[in-house]
Amino acid sequence: xxxxxxxxxxxxxxxxxxxxxxxxxxxxxxxxxxxxxxxxxxxxxxxxxxxxxxxxxxxxxxxxxxxxxxxxxxxxxxxxxxxxxxxxxxxxxxxxxxxxxxxxxxxxxxxxxxxxxxxxxxxxxxxxxxxxxxxxxxxxxxxxxxxxxxxxxxxxxxxxxxxxxxxxxxxxxxxxxxxxxxxxxxxxxxxxxxxxxxxxxxxxxxxxxxxxxxxxxxxxxxxxxxxxxxxxxxxxxxxxxxxxxxxxxxxxxxxxxxxxxxxxxxxxxxxxxxxxxxxxxxxxxxxxxxxxxxxxxxxxxxxxxxxxxxxxxxxxxxxxxxxxxxxxxxxxxxxxxxxxxxxxxxxxxxxxxxxxxxxxxxxxxxxxxxxxxxxxxxxxxxxxxxxxxxxxxxxxxxxxxxxxxxxxxxxxxxxxxx
Numbered sequence: 201x202x203x204x205x206x207x208x209x210x211x212x213x214x215x216x217x218x219x220x221x222x223x224x225x226x227x228x229x230x231x232x233x234x235x236x237x238x239x240x241x242x243x244x245x246x247x248x249x250x251x252x253x254x255x256x257x258x259x260x261x262x263x264x265x266x267x268x269x270x271x272x273x274x275x276x277x278x279x280x281x282x283x284x285x286x287x288x289x290x291x292x293x294x295x296x297x298x299x300x301x302x303x304x305x306x307x308x309x310x311x312x313x314x315x316x317x318x319x320x321x322x323x324x325x326x327x328x329x330x331x332x333x334x335x336x337x338x339x340x341x342x343x344x345x346x347x348x349x350x351x352x353x354x355x356x357x358x359x360x361x362x363x364x365x366x367x368x369x370x371x372x373x374x375x376x377x378x379x380x381x382x383x384x385x386x387x388x389x390x391x392x393x394x395x396x397x398x399x400x401x402x403x404x405x406x407x408x409x410x411x412x413x414x415x416x417x418x419x420x421x422x423x424x425x426x427x428x429x430x431x432x433x434x435x436x437x438x439x440x441x442x443x444x445x446x447x448x449x450x451x452x453x454x455x456x457x458x459x460x461x462x463x464x465x466x467x468x469x470x471x472x473x474x475x476x477x478x479x480x481x482x483x484x485x486x487x488x489x490x491x492x493x494x495x496x497x498x499x500x501x502x503x504x505x506x507x508x509x510x511x512x513x514x515x516x517x518x519x520x521x522x523x524x525x526x527x528x529x530x531x532x533x534x535x536x537x538x539x540x541x542x543x544x545x546x547x548x549x550x551x552x553x554x555x556x557x558x559x560x561x562x563x564x565x566x567x568x569x570x571x572x573x574x575x576x577x578x579x580x581x582x583x584x585x586x587x588x589x590x591x592x593x594x595x596x597x598x599x600x601x602x603x604x605x606x607x608x609x610x611x612x613x614x615x616x617x618x
Contacts (some may be wrong), residue, residue, distance in 0.1 A: 202256050202495040206463040209267045209477055210249060212274040214239040214469040219270065219303050219345060221337050223370060223397045223409045225478065226269065232482060233470075240274060241469040243281060248489050249467055250285040256495035260294045262286075265301065267477070272306040276314055283318050299323060301366070303337070304352025305345060312359040322356055324349065324363040326387075328380030332373055336409065353387050364391040371408065374415035377422035385435050393438035394420070398534045398548055406548070417552030421559045425616055428563055428584055433577025443560070444568055446526055456531035462507020465498055473497050475506045478533040515543040523557045559603070588618045 215226050216239045233239075241249075254262050264286070266279070279300075286296040300315065301323040307315075315322060326349045327333040334344025356363050365384050367373070373380055384392045396416050399407040411419070420439070427437060442452050455461045455476075466474040467489065475484040484506070487497045497503065510532055517539040518529045529535060530547035537546040547553070563584065570580045591602040601612035609617075 202498045204463065205258055206256070206465060206494075206498045207263055207265070208249075208253055208465045208467055208494065209265045210241075210467045211267055211269060211469055212241040212246070212271050212278060213269050215269045216273050217268060217270040217303075218273065218305055218339060219337055220340055223336055223368065223399055223407070225399055226480070232480075239269075239469055241278070241471075245469075245471045245489070246278070246282060247285050248471065249494075250282065251289045252489055252494045254286070254289045254291075254294075254296075256493065256498075259291065261297055262290070262294065263297045263299070265299045267301045270303055270305070271300060272302050272311065276311060279314065279318070297321070301325075302352075303345065304349045304356075304363075305339070307352040307355060309355065309359075312355050312361065315356070316359040316361055320361070322361055322363040323366050324353060324356070325366045325368075326350070326353070326384070327367050327370075327373060328383045329376065332370075332376060332380065335372060336368070336370065350387070353389065357389070362389045362391070364393065365389055366393055366395060368395045368397050369411050369416060369419055370397045371411050371415060374411045374419040377419045378426060381423045381426055385431060390434070391436050391438070394423075396549060400536070404536075411549075411552075413549045413552035414555075415552070416549050417555030417559075420552070420556040422616070424556070424560050424563075428567065429581060429588075429618075432567070432581050440560070440564065443526055443557075444564060447561075447565060448568060452526075457526065457528060459511050459528045460507045461510045461532065462503050463498065465494065465503075467494075475503055476532075478531065479506075513545050515539040515545045516541065517543065517546060521554075523554060526557055527553055585618055592617045 214233075215228075217224070217227060220227070253264070264282070283298070290296065298318065299321045302325070304324045304326075325337070326346070327337060330344070330346040333346040333349065337345050337349075339345055353363055365387065367380065367384055396411050398410045401407055423437070424440065427435065427440070438454070442454050442457055446452050446457070452458055455464050462475065464476060466477055466480055468474065468480070471488045471490050472485055473487050473489060473494065474480045475486060486500055486503050510529060514529045518524060521527070527547070530549060530553065534548045535545050537548045537550065538544060539546040566584070567580055570583065575583070595602055595609055597610035597614060598608050601607055601609040601614075603613050605612050
């Protein structure tokens with residue numbers, strides 16, 4: 201048993217994918233292997249992984265996450281075997297929770313029937329509107345995949361599965377927050393998470409499709425305002441839910457929001473174990489499950505140091521930031537900017553996060569209090585609308601914006617007024 205609980209993301213086909221998304225950070229890991237290479241987890245490695253992970257878990261629920269590349273390329277028989285192995289090695293009274301992260305392209309009725317029968321949760325990647333999705337998420341023939349992704353959502357729903365929707369936020373996406381949000385909401389799955397794209401080229405420059413802090417802050421603020429006015433109780437947003445969890449005294453489940461990291465390992469198709477999904481590199485390979493059990497690898501000194509570096513390498517600006525308990529410096533992969541005093545290690549998206557946390561704290565805390573009082577989502581939205589109307593009463597285009605930004609209303613929140 202490991203010293204503390206940990207989770208694992210398994211990559212049954214490594215970086216193989218049937219799409220060629222322009223912003224993908226994972227496809228390049230294919231170059232770490234000699235060619236030709238078989239990118240499929242052998243049955244023997246699968247069995248070893250399932251047995252070790254269950255043995256290392258405190259139970260009684262063992263979470264298995266299947267990721268990629270595109271994990272459905274492993275084939276249905278692979279997952280049938282995985283489920284059978286889980287049943288074989290589970291102690292009495294325990295159960296497994298399986299989550300499949302997919303682009304949905306291969307999800308026909310046979311797949312959906314299996315996922316429903318085996319009670320898999322599904323996370324499906326879809327970038328909001330058709331033209332933005334198809335701008336980045338193309339297949340190997342250069343064709344867009346939006347309609348196929350939407351069809352996968354509908355097919356899953358027909359089989360009783362409401363997938364979690366994962367939407368990336370690029371420099372282009374960030375300019376269309378309302379259109380993106382409404383397109384995802386109208387798929388009626390009940391859950392959306394936004395993933396900012398921050399990617400660097402080999403020479404260390406930020407890639408063109410990456411979202412800036414300012415763009416991301418604007419995107420989140422706009423989506424948040426739309427959500428609290430119209431969709432409380434209808435749709436859950438991952439980031440907003442995590443913020444409420446922390447402000448209510450809980451611990452964030454998102455690793456980038458936690459004080460330290462290093463408890464989310466990656467098991468590749470060949471049994472290799474890596475520090476993190478964003479650090480699958482030779483330098484961050486901490487071992488393999490054929491020579492060392494997962495419970496040992498998660499606690500090796502190099503992995504402990506990797507996880508603790510998230511806290512110990514925080515720049516001074518972060519240590520004294522009002523939002524430290526929410527952000528904790530963000531994901532280490534994005535901490536390459538300079539702080540205000542010139543210190544290295546600031547999150548590239550810091551400005552956007554600060555803008556959003558400042559914007560969202562008061563209304564989100566108010567929503568939390570109203571929920572404690574037993575108000576329904578509709579009653580909460582009605583109260584928030586009434587307060588907003590009162591704030592805007594008598595405010596003209598050239599008056600100071602009631603949000604407190606100091607800018608004229610016409611240059612700030614004029615388009616968002618009730």
